[in-house]
Amino acid sequence: MNTVGIVTGGGRGMGYACAQRVAGLVDELLLVDRDAATANAARDVLAAENPGVTVESVALDITDAQGLAHLAERIGELGELRAVAHAAGISPSMGDWRDIFTVDLIGTALLAQALRPLAVSGTATVCFASMAPLLDPTPPDPAALAILDDPLDPRFLDRLREVLGPVVEKPGVAYGWAKRGVHRFVEQEAVRLGPSGARICSVSPGMIDTPQGRQEAAEQPSIAALIERTPLGRTGIADEVADVVAFALSDRASFLNGTDLLVDGGVMAAVRVAGRSTK
Template identity: 30%
Template sequence: MNRFSEKTVLIVGAAQGMGRACAELFGAEGANLVLFDIEADTLKATAEQLSGKGYPVEASSGDVSRREPVHEAVVRAVDRFGHLDVLVHTAGIVELKPLLEFPEETWRRILDVNLTGVFLTTQEAGRAMAKTGGGSMVVFASTNAFYVEELNVPYSATKGGIVTFVRNAALDLARHKIRINAVDPGIIYTRLSASLIEDPVAGPDYLKRIPLGRWGSPDDIAKVVLFLASDDAGYITGEDVIVDGGVTLGVSLGIEDLKL
């Protein structure tokens, strides 16, 4: 399929993990790629590898919590490719610590990156899309928006905020023919989650909680993102799609192991 032929896609948090997986699939479906990430060296390597596959690639490094680099990435997208059609926002940070011990400066940094970053990219990309007849956006939230865990108050708060932001933004942006949806990944096998997944005790224990019985991959998320960004989802906006292998469906009581 070439659902994104001649479309320009800005991916925020594109250097690795789920953002990179999205870039790979968008490129394979004909998109012009604009990659944004704070990790300049990793971003450069990713851009070179994708360009080597023949994909049109523009890379822009910066801090998503600041307007200037976000604005510059959008300008570069429009200057090179003439238009911006899709925004995918994957960027986010997390730090685990008890609430009563959490430093205020770290709390503010997590809010700046995870929530203000979404506001800035949505606003800057939305302004560009509105000038050319519309577009689509997919923002990464998390199952932590509603399925909370210990030591994770700031991250969960920002992800809950993203879900509400997306619903409100969908109403506001519809007049400009811009759709926006959220995707909620569960535990996905990436560099950031490897320490949990590969732990000889915690890994198998958590895996038992996944009804589908396997870890999610970045491609599992990217395929949903491409659907939501495509014309196949042209009548969907303001929605929050959970991709977690069934973890948040409920609690397994192990009844199947009981001798009833």
């Protein structure tokens, strides 16, 4: 049976870099992006670079439950689900707090819900999270965490706003909480998928030089400070994150499950060391 791979947000940036690697793991590659033109252009390049792989582009908003159901149907037609790199998401400058939660966390849960029935032994998924929640030294409110663990609750956003208050409407705060939700969702999903033999992890990039990353750096001076604190003394590149994703999706990582992979050049280590030295 043919093996199928999916990359969301696969038309550009880290998603495209992941698609280049997933193409080497499967027979059929579905390149998902909400921008049809971007997806089609990436499809054409990837198909030319990988003549033994069938590459399809899928114009889809990751928050579209009906569209995700059709995506799952298409996977079933093509073969067996082997690899999923879920890179689609938005950053703080790209939407308001509701948009950020809807795309980054609710969209992740909707995708997992659609693909769960297709999971078999050997299926591996990597969801993109972020180091953002790791930068917050404040212990999270347990009541907020309980709400965060149920992102498909119809009142999810309203309940979270009631507990966290108006501060959650700040895009940076919302982004950190949404990505914390991805970390926690992956842990829960690993338990759900366990009986099928499928695996799931998250990856948390640090300061990565992509168009989206540069946009955030231009609007948030704190990002420049984090780059300066990175022990390797530079930003990362999309290929470095994609290589970690490729390993996590490969059979060589067959016992890697339910955890987060921090790819940050050591900046979180520097933050933690500095924090210990001030105590």
